[in-house]
Amino acid sequence: MKYSQHIGIIACLLVIGSCFLPWVDVPSLHLVLNGINGKVNNELTFGQQWKAHSFFCVLMMLLFLIPTVWAKRTNIFFAVLHLGWSIKNYILFSMCRSGECPEIKPALYLLVVLAIIIQVMTFLPKLELKASENNF
Helix, strand or coil, X not given: CCCHHHHHHHHHXXXXXXXXXXXXXXXXXXXXXXXXXXXXXXXXXXXXXXXXXXXXXXXXXXXXXXXXXXHXXXXXXXXXHHHHHHHHHHHHHHCCXXXXXXXXXXXXHHXXXXXXXXXXXXXXXXCCCCCCCCCC
C-alpha cells in the first residue's frame, strides 16, 4: 500500500494524543481517568499509561521510517505488543468494580481502534524489492 507508512505514523501520533483525552468517568467518585492520570486513591491506581504508549509509538514511528526488511518485521512485533497493551487498558479501565461501572468515553475506544489500524499498517509495508537474476 502506497501510504501505509504515513497512515501508521499518523495513527501513532493520534494514540499519544488520545492518552490526554478522558478515557472513563466514574460518577460516584466524581473522577475522570485518562492515560496521564490513573490514580483513583492510594489503594487503586492504574498508573501512567501514556509512558508505555509513547514508548511503543515512538519506536514504531522510527521503524515505519526505516526502509529495510528487518525494521518492518520488528515493527510487526512491537505493533502486536502495543495492541495487547491497548486491549489490556480497555479491559482494565472499563471493568466494573463493586457493582459500579464507569462511563466509557470515546477516547478509550479510539485507543483500541488506532492500535488495530497501526497493526494493519505494519502488515502492508512499502518496500522496494530488487529484481533477482532468475525471473520466472
